[in-house]
Amino acid sequence: MDIKTRFAPSPTGFLHIGSVRTALYSWLFAKRYNGSFILRIEDTDIIRSDKNYIENILDTLHWLGITWDEGPYFQSERLEVYRNKINELLDLGHAYRCYCSTHRLKKLRLQQMIAGDKPRYDRKCRDHTYSMRKSSYVIRFKNPLHGKVIFHDQIRGKIIFKNSELDDLIIQRRNGMPTYNFCVVIDDLDMNITDVIRGEDHINNTPRQINILQALNVKIPNYAHVSMVINDDKSNFSKRDNSLNVLEYKKRGFLCQAVLNYLIKLGWSHKDQEIFNVYEMKELFSLRAISKSPSTFNVKKLLWYNQYYLNKLSINDSLINQFIEHLKSFNIYCTDNVYLFKIINFMRSRCNTLQDLVLQSRFFFEPVNNVDMQLVRKYLFDQSYYILKYTYYKLQNLNIWDTMNITTLLKYVAKKFSVLLKNICMPLRIAITGSDISPNVSAIMEIFGKENTLHRLKKYYHFLKKCSL
Ligand SMILES: [Zn+2]
Numbered sequence: 001m002d003i004k005t006r007f008a009p010s011p012t013g014f015l016h017i018g019s020v021r022t023a024l025y026s027w028l029f030a031k032r033y034n035g036s037f038i039l040r041i042e043d044t045d046i047i048r049s050d051k052n053y054i055e056n057i058l059d060t061l062h063w064l065g066i067t068w069d070e071g072p073y074f075q076s077e078r079l080e081v082y083r084n085k086i087n088e089l090l091d092l093g094h095a096y097r098c099y100c101s102t103h104r105l106k107k108l109r110l111q112q113m114i115a116g117d118k119p120r121y122d123r124k125c126r127d128h129t130y131s132m133r134k135s136s137y138v139i140r141f142k143n144p145l146h147g148k149v150i151f152h153d154q155i156r157g158k159i160i161f162k163n164s165e166l167d168d169l170i171i172q173r174r175n176g177m178p179t180y181n182f183c184v185v186i187d188d189l190d191m192n193i194t195d196v197i198r199g200e201d202h203i204n205n206t207p208r209q210i211n212i213l214q215a216l217n218v219k220i221p222n223y224a225h226v227s228m229v230i231n232d233d234k235s236n237f238s239k240r241d242n243s244l245n246v247l248e249y250k251k252r253g254f255l256c257q258a259v260l261n262y263l264i265k266l267g268w269s270h271k272d273q274e275i276f277n278v279y280e281m282k283e284l285f286s287l288r289a290i291s292k293s294p295s296t297f298n299v300k301k302l303l304w305y306n307q308y309y310l311n312k313l314s315i316n317d318s319l320i321n322q323f324i325e326h327l328k329s330f331n332i333y334c335t336d337n338v339y340l341f342k343i344i345n346f347m348r349s350r351c352n353t354l355q356d357l358v359l360q361s362r363f364f365f366e367p368v369n370n371v372d373m374q375l376v377r378k379y380l381f382d383q384s385y386y387i388l389k390y391t392y393y394k395l396q397n398l399n400i401w402d403t404m405n406i407t408t409l410l411k412y413v414a415k416k417f418s419v420l421l422k423n424i425c426m427p428l429r430i431a432i433t434g435s436d437i438s439p440n441v442s443a444i445m446e447i448f449g450k451e452n453t454l455h456r457l458k459k460y461y462h463f464l465k466k467c468s469l
Contacts, residue, residue: 003035004194007061007068008184010042011053014245015060017297018199018229021263025226026197027066028264028285038191039068043076044183060246064256065278073191075183082178085186085216086139086171094215095171097137098125120167139172141182141212149207154195154224154287161207169208185209193221197287200225224287227267228294249302253326253355257313258306267295275308307352315344326354332365339364342447346439364448368434368456371463375436379426387417388427388461392454401450406442431460 007023009015015023030037041057043049058072089095098121100108109119126142144163153159171182178186184205188196203225213220249259261276268291270276270284313319320340327334334340343361351357381387391413398405410428414421429441432453438444445453 001192001194003030003033004038004192005030005035005197006038006040006188006191006193007066008040008042008187008198009057010045010048011050011057012045012048013053014247015053015057016244017246017263017266020060020064020066020246021229021266021295022197022199022226023061023066024064024260024263025268025285025287025290026195027068028281029195029197029224029287030069031282032285035194036069037067038073038193039071040073040187040191041071041075042180042183043074044177044180046076046177049076056245056247063247063250064260070191073187075187078183078187079178081190082183082186086178086182089141089171089212089215090139092215094142094212095139096126096128096142097131098140098168098170099132099135099137100124118165123168126168136174138170138174140168141171141208141215143168143208143211149210151206151210151220151223153203154197154222155227155290156225156292159203159206163207163211166208166211169212171212181205181208182212185212188221189213189216189218195222195224197224197226200227224290226290227292229266229297230294231297232299244297251329253353253357254302254306255309255313255322255354258302258309261309262302262305266297267291303352310348310351310353310357315341319344322354323357326358327365330358330362332358332362334365339447346443346447350439363433363435363438368432370434371460372430372434375430376464376467379423379430379436381419381423383417384427385461385464387413387419387424388431388457388464390417391424391428392457392461395445395450395457396454398450401446403440403442403446406445410442427460428457432456 005026007026009019009023027037029035039057039061041054043054061068086095090097100121105121108122112119121140126140143166147163149161149163149166151159169181170179172178187193188209206223206225210220246259250256257277260278260281264276264281264285265274268285268289270289276284317337320337323340323344324334343364344357347357347361351360391410394409394413395406398409410424411421414424425441426436428445429438430436432441432444432448
């Protein structure tokens, strides 16, 4: 039988790091064995489900290139399927209507808690055959009373639950809606899922789900429960914490390749290898190599991966377009791909993210408006004005405008006025970039172009003259 896995998020919050990692593992496992991967949106919780979150799920997976072969299926569109299965279980005698009032159930729960017992339904209606047509009811699954549920988790090994510890699960609520645990079972069955890979918070649901499948006399899928991702400060991630919204990282200038690589390594390893492209991931991924312990989310490590990919990727249209998008978010509009190529190529080794790249290369796009007087004074030297003006005219006559020729010229000027080269370069850097921190100023001038450079230089020495500096 071909491998078939699924990712089944509930659209009740932004897709966060841990969930996306589960999706990635599930996807890779299917791809590793030439199987298929489906996407299912578990939206039966009508009140908490939100279409913005559905959009967030689809956009996140799309950004990361986690493609689904089927779906997205929506549970809210499959209510008829669940109802039919519930009727089947009722007919088979594996489910029953429970007419107990919420008042009775609350009281029962309270009594059990006072007595120090684990709260659970006392199965009052389990063996009754009467029907109280006018009363409201829930439908419960008739969990076996004895024996054990044993399953071999692909990550954790053998897991055993005693049936005596399991309740008679509600599979249909008073309002007629099927419950989460039930829909999951029926969907996995209906969609021929062979391997259920999900978060370890679902371990306790597994024996209940297996019992339902056994009642229906169908094959039980393989299960793999992936450990949690915890925050640096050891707290659990909250679903509504936007700092963990994976798409937030896209906005902050992270690259999908870096996020994918970081996610696969977050709890999975292959020898000492740190860098994996998607092809290698599909070749090498295995459930056995997944760690049983929780993984800690570390943004510094993610930044490390991002810097690696930002510097390693070829500067193609895709990278340039992403840079353009980030520039736009700072109200910088540039479509000169040749110019952008040069800037990325020159600046990227100093940057972690695309956002960082924008911040550090703003001067290539925006005029230097507010001159920092402290900086101006810091690098002021005798005859500043005259030397800059002289440099300006020499640059104006430079025929071949490249880094080497500009540097040779600046060295010549320094020698002529008997000053250090840095005494020439610093004022130039401030004139062009507005800052005293930047890469090689000759290289900046080459990229910036002759006309633009001369324009800023002229503006600067006029400024010095005006201030009588
Ligand atoms: Zn009852």
